[in-house]
Amino acid sequence: MRGKVGRLSVWCGVIGGLGLGAAGCGVEQAPACAQYVECAAHYSTVFDLDEPDVTAYQADGSCWEDAELATKCELACEEALAALNAALRVAGEDSGPCAPEES
Numbered sequence: 088m089r090g091k092v093g094r095l096s097v098w099c100g101v102i103g104g105l106g107l108g109a110a111g112c113g114v115e116q117a118p119a120c121a122q123y124v125e126c127a128a129h130y131s132t133v134f135d136l137d138e139p140d141v142t143a144y145q146a147d148g149s150c151w152e153d154a155e156l157a158t159k160c161e162l163a164c165e166e167a168l169a170a171l172n173a174a175l176r177v178a179g180e181d182s183g184p185c186a187p188e189e190s
Contacts, residue, residue, distance in 0.1 A: 114157035116190075120144040123164040129172045134182050148162035 124141045129154045131138040143160065150160030172185040 090151040097109060114151045114154050116144075116148075116151055117157065117161040119161055119168060120164040121146070121148065122184060122188065123168050125169050126168055126183070129183040129185060130175065133175065134178075156171075 123183045124144055127139050127141050130136070141148075144164055149156070151157055168185060168187075172182050172187065175185055
């Protein structure tokens with residue numbers, strides 16, 4: 088999915104280079120981050136923990152303000168998903184929304 092964010096970065100760079108600013112260059116929430124938001128809630132429920140603050144990763148979060156930040160957030164979500172899924176599996180719990188998506 089990082090390719091989509093990279094292409095948007097190039098497009099936004101072209102628009103910026105034309106002096107048109109970055110208007111309309113907000114980035115759509117990465118699917119990995121939408122999944123991570125659900126996964127974090129599931130993980131917290133399974134282990135009876137307070138839910139982490141995932142505001143930045145939500146569809147209207149700060150991660151999607153520009154392409155460079157979106158790329159970093161997407162990578163963070165992918166890594167968090169893998170870690171939470173692994174922890175659930177080690178504990179013998181259902182991965183639920185933390186399971187890797189089928190391609």
